[in-house]
Amino acid sequence: MVAAAAFAAVATTAMAADPIKVGFSIALTGANGPNGKQLLVALEIWRDDINAKGGLLGRPVELVYYDDQTSPPNEAPIYTKLINVDKVDLLLGPYGTNQITAALPVLAQRNLTTIGILGTAANHEVQYKNYFSMISLGENPIREFSRGFFEVAMAQNPKPQTIAIVGADAEFGKNSTDGARANAKAAGLKIVYDQRYPPTTADLTPVVRAIKALNPDIVYVASYPTDTVLFVRAAAEAGLSAKMMGGAMIGLLATPLKMQMGPLMNGYVNNAEMFIPAPSFNFPGVDALLKEYQKRAKGQGIDPFGYGFVPFGYAAGQVLAQAVEGTKSLDHPKIADYMRNNSFSTVVGEFRFGKNGEWAKPRSIMTQWRNLTGNSLDQLNNLANWTIVWPPEHKSADIIYPYQKQ
Secondary structure (H helix, E strand, C coil), rough: CCCHHHHHHHHCCCCCCCEEEEEEECCCCCCCCHHHHHHHHHHHHCCCCCCCCHCCCCEEEEEEEEECCCCHHHHHHHHHHHCCCCCEEECCCCEEEHHHHHHHHHHHHHHHEEEECCCCCHHHHHCCCCEEECCCCCHHHHHHHHHHHHCCCCCCCCCCEEEEEECCCCCCHHHHHHHHHHHHHCCCCCCEEEEEEEECCCCCCCHHHHHHHHCCCCCCCCCCHHHHHHHHHHHCCCCHCCCEEEEEEHHHHHHHHHHHHHHHHHHCECCCCCCCCCCCCCCCCCHHHHHHHHHHHHHCCCCCCCCCCCCHHHHHHHHHHHHHHHHCCHHHHHHHHHHHHEEEEEEEEEEEECHHCCCCCCCCCCCEECCCCCCCHHHHHHCEEEEEEECCCCCCCCCCCCCCCC
């Protein structure tokens, strides 16, 4: 009782102090809104967990955020407001490759530190020293993102000879298809189709028909949530059935969209997954986090599981907290220096940062959907349907190849 009373007194004192403001932009509307809402809940859980333990540096944590509407031009004004008007102490985000790329010049100009959430090679061109990435693709994310796709494809007998590469014409799509193109050339594949489409495209039927006419052995797709659904449906309607099809398809991470597609997803492979609830990913704390998220998600109209995004959003907060406590400071350069020189224990595992703020060691996986029937929710949480086909250390099943509708 004495210990409990003492802890309560410490927590009460911390909550009476001025809060440490953590600022970020997050997509709550627009194409990335469904994913951004998951990340916001993850960060709210992190805030609540931190404050329940007495806060940071003896002060409560307060989240200050704005909806960027999935629009990169909104990033500079939002972060300028967070810095100049809201006077936030620390920064996170943004979420998404296009958004992070747009925010970095503002942060670099002021020598501020941030942790971007799930952006692919967002710092590739700017190379800002105080940016850190919460995506597990390692120091060469452009090539790493699709490495598993090509390693699996080229291990088949007979090997594929031709490939079609297609993606959304935006930063994420560009980075993903650039990596796929480089990996395809290294594998000796003939690229018979290599195009990008506007992200606002409402019908991908012409794209799919053009690919089908060229009859490639395999097809690599880099798509956002909405256009993932468009591609999958158009491929089914046109009868496109390459031996292996998929790639960086963000829509295959969103449960509501997966329910829409149902058995149309059978056979698709996806290297956009960074976490699934498999035994080899059962890191300390992640199970409790997901249970709390799933409890809070009820009635909010958001993804009921949270697997693809929530652990990384929460882990971004963990990294920030460990750096603040490690330096006993809110000084951005000190925090960045700590991040460069220390490892972090999080709900997505233990890791260090390397070149350009990316993870020093990559950890990517490729999944394949199978045996889906109808559009029920429960089957999407069944690891017999949602298999890991690469890499060997995480593999749960052999790939179905050639690709086929089941």
